[in-house]
Amino acid sequence: MSRRSLTLLKNLARNANGSGFQTRSVTYMPRPGDGAPRAVTLIPGDGIGPLVTNAVEQVMEAMHAPVFFEKYDVHGEMSRVPAEVMESIRKNKVCLKGGLKTPVGGGVSSLNVQLRKELDLFASLVNCFNLPGLPTRHENVDIVVIRENTEGEYAGLEHEVVPGVVESLKVITKFCSERIAKYAFEYAYLNNRKKVTAVHKANIMKLADGLFLESCREVAKKYPSITYNEIIVDNCCMQLVAKPEQFDVMVTPNLYGNLVANTAAGIAGGTGVMPGGNVGADHAVFEQGASAGNVGKDKIVLENKANPVALLLSSAMMLRHLQFPSFADRLETAVKKVIAEGKCRTKDLGGTSTTQEVVDAVIAKLD
Amino acid sequence: MSRQSLSLLKNLRSIATGSKIQTRSVTYMPRPGDGKPRPVTLIPGDGVGPLVTNAVEQVMKAMHAPVYFEPFEVHGDMKSLPEGLLESIKKNKVCLKGGLKTPVGGGVSSLNVNLRKELDLYASLVNCFNLPGLASRHENVDIVVIRENTEGEYAGLEHEVVPGVVESLKFCSERIAKYAFEYAYLNNRKKVTAVHKANIMKLADGLFLESCQEVAKKYPSIAYNEIIVDNCCMQLVARPEQFDVMVTPNLYGNLVANTAAGIAGGTGVMPGGNVGAEYAVFEQGASAGNVGKDTTEEQKNANPVALLLSSAMMLRHLQFPSFADRLETAVKRVIAEGNCRTEDLGGNSTTQEVVDAVIANLD
Numbered sequence: 074m075s076r077r078s079l080t081l082l083k084n085l086a087r088n089a090n091g092s093g094f095q096t097r098s099v100t101y102m103p104r105p106g107d108g109a110p111r112a113v114t115l116i117p118g119d120g121i122g123p124l125v126t127n128a129v130e131q132v133m134e135a136m137h138a139p140v141f142f143e144k145y146d147v148h149g150e151m152s153r154v155p156a157e158v159m160e161s162i163r164k165n166k167v168c169l170k171g172g173l174k175t176p177v178g179g180g181v182s183s184l185n186v187q188l189r190k191e192l193d194l195f196a197s198l199v200n201c202f203n204l205p206g207l208p209t210r211h212e213n214v215d216i217v218v219i220r221e222n223t224e225g226e227y228a229g230l231e232h233e234v235v236p237g238v239v240e241s242l243k244v245i246t247k248f249c250s251e252r253i254a255k256y257a258f259e260y261a262y263l264n265n266r267k268k269v270t271a272v273h274k275a276n277i278m279k280l281a282d283g284l285f286l287e288s289c290r291e292v293a294k295k296y297p298s299i300t301y302n303e304i305i306v307d308n309c310c311m312q313l314v315a316k317p318e319q320f321d322v323m324v325t326p327n328l329y330g331n332l333v334a335n336t337a338a339g340i341a342g343g344t345g346v347m348p349g350g351n352v353g354a355d356h357a358v359f360e361q362g363a364s365a366g367n368v369g370k371d372k373i374v375l376e377n378k379a380n381p382v383a384l385l386l387s388s389a390m391m392l393r394h395l396q397f398p399s400f401a402d403r404l405e406t407a408v409k410k411v412i413a414e415g416k417c418r419t420k421d422l423g424g425t426s427t428t429q430e431v432v433d434a435v436i437a438k439l440d
Numbered sequence: 441m442s443r444q445s446l447s448l449l450k451n452l453r454s455i456a457t458g459s460k461i462q463t464r465s466v467t468y469m470p471r472p473g474d475g476k477p478r479p480v481t482l483i484p485g486d487g488v489g490p491l492v493t494n495a496v497e498q499v500m501k502a503m504h505a506p507v508y509f510e511p512f513e514v515h516g517d518m519k520s521l522p523e524g525l526l527e528s529i530k531k532n533k534v535c536l537k538g539g540l541k542t543p544v545g546g547g548v549s550s551l552n553v554n555l556r557k558e559l560d561l562y563a564s565l566v567n568c569f570n571l572p573g574l575a576s577r578h579e580n581v582d583i584v585v586i587r588e589n590t591e592g593e594y595a596g597l598e599h600e601v602v603p604g605v606v607e608s609l610k611f612c613s614e615r616i617a618k619y620a621f622e623y624a625y626l627n628n629r630k631k632v633t634a635v636h637k638a639n640i641m642k643l644a645d646g647l648f649l650e651s652c653q654e655v656a657k658k659y660p661s662i663a664y665n666e667i668i669v670d671n672c673c674m675q676l677v678a679r680p681e682q683f684d685v686m687v688t689p690n691l692y693g694n695l696v697a698n699t700a701a702g703i704a705g706g707t708g709v710m711p712g713g714n715v716g717a718e719y720a721v722f723e724q725g726a727s728a729g730n731v732g733k734d735t736t737e738e739q740k741n742a743n744p745v746a747l748l749l750s751s752a753m754m755l756r757h758l759q760f761p762s763f764a765d766r767l768e769t770a771v772k773r774v775i776a777e778g779n780c781r782t783e784d785l786g787g788n789s790t791t792q793e794v795v796d797a798v799i800a801n802l803d
Binding site: 100101102103104105106107108137139196198200217252255256259260262263264265298348350352353354355357359390393394396397398399400401402403440 | 467468469470471472473474475504506563565567584615618619622623625626627628661711713715716717718720722753756757759760761762763764765766803
């Protein structure tokens, strides 16, 4: 008798834990006409880009989402982003893109960076969190890295002073520091986050990073209900891999942000699954969260095994941005169910599936 | 062996009760400036109105929500809406209101109805669903009643059959049908049911049905069916789980909405609102014009849940989903716990006690 009840109980417990994926239902009262399909500029890009953007197109169609894509061919070796692409993004305000391959050295500037500067997408955002069912060495990770996107070490101001001596200028302005700090706190406020941590190296770069910190402190005063603290970037990297649960929202200048975002993505499951995007006052461009310029190894392109999860979750953020929360919820729930089940994973997550198999699994799980 | 099962049981109990109301986290990338506080016109109204609107004000403040209220004194016995009120709503686009007491008969038209007409809020929406922890005779109820708000039997236009009248009826039926299907599409609903009495009122309700049928063709992935209103009332109380979104003309909508609210837990807890092309007014879902008994007002035990959930819908409408989620989660936890309920739900708490409980449950 007790043996039977024990098995029954074990079954019950398993089911209770497995029901973590309740479909979340939001009811909201839209304005008449809110269901009209919205145009989104789509840039498939290079390498694995077309593979993963096509994954998003398939899922959007399966959901009958009220979005339609205006596709443009852009490649990393072009000297500029074509004018018609910029016009399209300016008209639509929202863009989804795969990576553009940036040649190393050679003096050709990255088109990814060019796009962000032309549209003044001053904030880059990556959400790094543990996905249920995906084992990692770190638990309870839920970090959002907000990185200044237009200046700092990536300002692109380099010159050869004399042959053999190159100066690279890191520019930090009060204007840009203030607006990224404002964005980080506003983000925390609107997303019910409790803490903002500024990452810096002001003990060495006293003026530049000092200015950044000052701006953060001033904005922090306007949000008394959000905790604010600061951490030096080297200690930050160590803390990230030792106790990542202490971090919530992190605001950083350009270079540190790039590194911190990739580290945070790595500890929480890899750059293949973290969503993110770039936003400015007028436009938003959604792409794979961390390492968006990484277009993947040639082998992955050949074998069609790129991980579409990051871009799928970013496109869910895009759906929220376009005010289609119900579609966003459906997409996220389906993706998370597929990850949790564990049967259908690409190589970077330790599985053997192709991109298409993951897409099919996600579409099958849509409710 | 039994010791093992005991600890398993204890775990299960905590999982079962604790995991019902999980905090839902949405991450979205706002535009810079999205966090700026938005003004909302506030009409406390009559009877229990001021009590429940004040409950919303308290909770909004506790959450530091990015909303601030511009209150206006309006009472049901005024002859017309006060100066400045319509301007305020037209400027803010969004309004939250308690009920305005409409005198029975006497030729004074209802200010609630006046407001909807002036702002052309042609769709009224009530979401009737079982709240976890609140016992009712019917389970699995999740119905949204979308009711045409401006014409039909409440138009105040008495039998003037001229060509223009038929045209305007069609115009109104089409837009409410369009709204109902668009609502279903955007909220991931699977079925729309049109409620009618076209077997008797062949022309009027026939026109309504035609409009619904035409719009249904444009949404092939949403199921559409029709039901005669008398059978509908019976089905609502027999098998409510068959209904999803219901679209109805004015009078039927009023009755169906109140019935659906009643079977799912009562008009004290159902959220809803009115929307038009440009404005939205949020109020208690069903029976919004009901300002409560005098005793309820005196004892201050009006149920604030309906208006709190409606204000959460309002927060979503204003694009503050995270605040909406916090508010809804807190309210649902309070209901689920069951310690703090007003008289209409079988408890004996006052409005203020419920508000304090909700604020305590905010995360």
